[in-house]
Amino acid sequence: MKAMILAAGRGERMRPLTDLLPKPLLAVAGKPLIQYHLEALAVAGLHDIVINYAWLGHLLPQHLGTGEQFGVNISYSDEGAEGLETAGGIRKALPLLGDAPFVVVNGDVFSDYPYQQLAGKLAADSLAHLVLVPNPVQHPAGDFGISATGYALAAAQQCFTFSGIAVYRPEFFSSVPAGKQKLAPFLREAMQQGKVTAELYQGVWHDIGTAQRLSELSLLLESEYVG
Template identity: 50%
Template structure:
């Protein structure tokens, strides 16, 4: 059963995109286009179809261009707010700073602004969030894991059944974290607003408490990390 009131979504768009230079010298990385549609626009259209209404986007490098391109979200049928960062706060630090704007009741969806996943199963993720609410264990995170791409063959975490762990175990598969997940606001409760913080240590700590679930996603997913990869994706989706 889908949530009657879908959770809010936070899009991470504050990265400098060093590996994408010179394309990102005058344009923030999440505004780079595949088939004349920015990476952020692909996400926003998917969120709108899933009936998500509240979206918050953080930005730093050339952030005013993101606000200019997307406005208040009306063109997507969404309500978009922004969380500007003067200096890079890393993933968890950016989420912590934006939490008062995201204002989640409990869970919220987070998506990296620089991944391309045109068939992202947001409806399925919303259903997962509903189930997490009813879970007596109250998971702190649910991660979308993907097969290890060529540029990241060693993977990130182990998935066994629906549990994500930092340690190998029998029957567990080591996969790559997609940059797409559902988080409980309590995952960030020990962070201080405005202080840079990485996400991985928070996830590992939650994994030790058996509070991170996950699933393997085999649909199209791409980390748009280099100009060559962007060029290849544009050719592939022509």
């Protein structure tokens, strides 16, 4: 199974840090955020990885190379200067991802989710399986619900936050037009068709969407290392 790390975002809320570096290369406790993903995916046995890039994206291959030093093999999907949003970016990368289901991880989250478990989570009649997490303070309303039978719900009395971690079949993106396309509308459409499952993960997960949260995570990890 291959994996894709989404790394094409501009990181507007992280400026001025992202004026000189793409967000996934910002340091967390002394090493680039994206390196944590590469190392975790390698441990899980996911060694073939696609990384998309846009803003200052040429710096990603310069820093990461082929991925050999992390025990992985990296292919890159260049989206140009502005990026294609999540669904558009994944659609563009499909030739690199192949015909089998693949894992996708947002480049601006940090988690200890055991990626090796994802291979067995995709049901035979499902197009996607999402990892949801308890709602953080900055996103109290959440995104999606989970039915009693494990299906993702576009609307529910209790919603959880999409972690940015999922496994998809390539067919999920067959209806996505080329160009800039957001993911949520296609997820909601597939949920209404009963084609998306979900789980609630209550382990470590952080959304690194602002400079403050980046700093807080660095301090947390540094304190763990010292401890």
